[in-house]
Amino acid sequence: MHVEVTKHDFEPKIVAFVCTWCTYAGADLAGTSRMQYPPNVRVLKFPCTGRIDPVFILRAFQKGADGVLVSGCHPGDCHYMAGNFHARRRFAAFRALLDFVGVDLNRLQFSWVSAAEGGKWVDVVTELTERVRTMGPMPEFKELEHEEQWSGAINTPELKEAYDSIG
Amino acid sequence: MTPGKKRLSYSYYPGCSLHASGREYDISTRALFKALNVGLKEVPDWFCCGATPAHNVDELLSLSLCAKNLSLAEEVEGDLAVACAACFSRLKTTQHHLKEDDTKRKQVEVAIDGPAALNKPVKHILEILAREFGLAKLEESVKKPLMGLKVAPYYGCLLTRPPEVPELDDCEDPSIMEDVLRALGAEPVKWSHRMECCGANFTLSRPGVVLKLSNAILESARIAGADCIMVACPLCHGNLDIRQKEIKEAYGAPDSTLFGNIFGSELHGGSAPDQRDIPIFYVTQLAALAMGVASESLGFESVITDPKPLLRDKQLL
């Protein structure tokens, strides 16, 4: 498969949290099959999607990710029996939270890619990369990191007002 | 369509054949819809869909022709009713193709200077009768059941194929024609050639192929004991009806038929092969007849293989 290499103005940073048994192996299969996909993705391997703490996703956004992919075994096929079910429930709630906070959910994708689905891995990664490319960078969380961390001191009028309103 | 009491109403794309050699399909469709009190409004300014040559020559042209017609149809309220199997196939294929292929869709939209109406529902007459009007209601509406008429339902190749495109019925084992026939009181026969091709694409270029294929269909219908064949396509109608005499001349003698070496001697005890005329009806002609529409307004006089003796014999005239 030959893919035309085109230069883009914006290369999004995509971080993929994957389980070792299905999606990591699926990505390996894409490699052994010499399929092609955009090189924007960085893969972090976990034993199971059940291990993935939502905090990791937030931290990834903060550290410069423009899109995050979480992918594991298909429901019912978990190597650890039920880890992906726990992950599914956890992320359903987490998505709602992100939505509430105002994160465009198009930047965060969950998918099931089995060890036999090299092609699906390519599709998922390509789709997410291209989608995020059109959306542009995601600066909000990055900026958050640069802001001074709150020391606990009520040192601004806004904070003071908020604090008083609770009291 | 919206369910409930609202009167069914459709936009209508007749296609070129129905304004020419297949005129009786058009007039019987209009007569039938009137009898069933279903609205039918012709798409203004429609033009040829490009079947059968365009898609063999220029894909973009064939897709654009259909896309333009679909966007014209979008102007008329109601799902798009199509009678001709070839037009139906081309319109559905265009929607299927353009939905799958974004690049082509963009090209076509440039060509037709507007958006392609990919979501305008395209419905074949059979689908409207069997599903939207409904078999039960159809049966209720029958005034003159087609009792004793043994009909070979002929789907041809385009009505249900290729899989996933027409979305009409099972691709290789459909039953929608049989269902409609039963609702009309007729007896559908089981036969082998209901899904075979009549050779329509070769009508002009290689008529020999058409004679061979159409003969096999007629022969098979006779063996199954059918009185007539029901079609839903003006091209099939043309081949089976107009060429019937020509076919008899070409394949008339025993053992020279397509099945001569297989069936001739065994099934017919060596006697001369069955040479009965097989009248070819459009589905709308039979349905309108059963609804009590006067036979004069169904175009029976303009076909070659005269159906009137058969209809008289079955006391349907």
Next chain:
Amino acid sequence: MSRIGVFVCHCGENISRTVDVEQVAKAAGEIPGVAFSCDYKYMCSDPGQTLLKKAVAEHKLDGVLVAACSPRMHEKTFRKAAEAAGLNPYLCEMANIREHCSWVHEDRDMATAKAKDIVKLMVERVRKGKSLAPITVPVTKRALVIGGGIAGIQAALDIADAGHRVVLVEREPSIGGHMAQLSETFPTLDCSQCIMTPKMVDVANHPNITLFTYSEIEKVDGYIGNFQVTVKHKARSVDESKCTGCGICMTKCPKKKIPNEFDQGHGMRPAIYVPFPQAVPNTPVIDRENCTMFQSGKCGVCAKVCGPGAVDYEQQDTFTVEDVGAIVVATGFKLYTIDRKPEGSPIQGYGEFGYGTIPDIIDGMTFERLASASGPTGGKILRPSDGKEPKQVVFIQCVGSRAREKGISYCSKVCCMYTAKHTMLYHHKVHDGQAYVFFMDARTPGKGYDEFWRRAVEEEEAVYIRGMVSRMYQRGDKIVVMGSDIQVGVQVEIEADLVVLATAVQPQDGADLLAQKLGISYDKYNFYSEAHAKLKPVECATAGIYLAGACQGPKDIPDTVSQASAAAAKVMTLFAKDKLERDPVVAKVNEKYCVGCFACKKVCAYGAIEEKEIRDRQGNLVKKVAYVNPGVCGGCGTCQATCPSKSIELDGYTDEQIMAMIEAL
């Protein structure tokens, strides 16, 4: 400050073609804490490993990162090398710059940049890594074999002959599987039952083999060396310990006209039956759905005629738990049917062949039964519709197989050979008959196979037509077969008396459900996946579970037997040690912070988390905390992501490690 060594592999040209490895090594060397970096042509080779070991010693490295292929490929290799150099193996990691980088990207600059990033992330992982000690667990030297076809029988016999105990579980009333149904076998045409039944008897008589027929796997717990498998013993309605196998119940049963599954529904059996005369065990079973006694409560003939009083209508399903150390899965195959498939099935039927409504269109297994001396026709080829001897038989290959539009794109491997065999058997039995074969390609790799196929074509007068069949329909008492001969370029029509379809080989029904119980992976067709296509063809990715036969992919008998023996050898290797080291990726609880909410316990699929009491010196209960049993923990880490106080941690995937990697993004 850490002293990490980074080794970047060229993998011949596999990596260096698209990734500038020198640059990657150079960039790695500039990462703080990296004390040494280099690139080398083949890191996995002996000199490559020596290079690694030397560098560890020379530069006093305390962590190693090999940037090369997938860790699924060579993690073990390099960890072993690191261990040999005196490093804890878990301080050696791999950065996957081949499968995840050089093979999937073409732009050299971008691929190189990605490789550098991957290395950077993984260096952080190594930096935060901890030394881990492998966990040793005892091995139960008893094997479970699932499936009693030729694969399961061979595996069970081999393991049992090596002196280990084996539990063989078969879902049907008798072992034997599909091979017992075959008439003759290619390429030697020896009688299948003659070579099969002695093996079945060996299983029954082997002192080391416990045979459970009419039984299924209900549940699988545990891990390599220590599985607890719950077996469901379906109620036979006949007490196996009392039955002598005299068979009088079967001869007296008033219900005799039930289509026999063993004969593909073409022979008849009574409601109390053994599937075939040579069945092992020779104990009948009552088919409750067809038994008058069970359906209407009246009859009871079999109980009355049974001398030993073995018939027991009250018998219930029972369950036993078997402790085993290894599992061989040998569940075999079924044949694709051309019937209309249920809505939503990814696999299609054949409407163009009438969806299986024409009685004289049969599949290959039915032809085997017709040709078998023990079959419903006593070995005469008679067609099902009217019992006449067919004079023109059409065989069609690749029905369902290699047919992407029907949902199956693989080759079923055995059909070319068995169709050639069928034409021969037919020619031997019906001398004036003619066999036609429609085929796409004749695939005959195997010892003596092509010679066999040529014999069918050249000496046994089978007419091979290269092309496919588009349509078949009944006309009178014939089946008209319409196809094409693509070599001559004409359309062909044959009037056949009988049509035999070489339908695709598919995994058994429920193969996916069993896989889910076992925790092994399977492909989109439900064939079980081996751990490595070439180098680990019998192992599953799940340790301690091995594959044999057609459950992994279509296979003929020689291949199946070879794989079964290979699986048995793997089991024996495992059983050669009393204790086994397992990966120390398990969760640990920090008792200081644990508040004893036991959210972890609720999500643990292994039941590895227990409640532990902490008492002071007086014996007063201070608090309850979670405790992870390292022998039972599977290592998924779900507990860690669930723990609200972050006081449970999975070794090898600690929050610290992961956060460090994310920081390096």
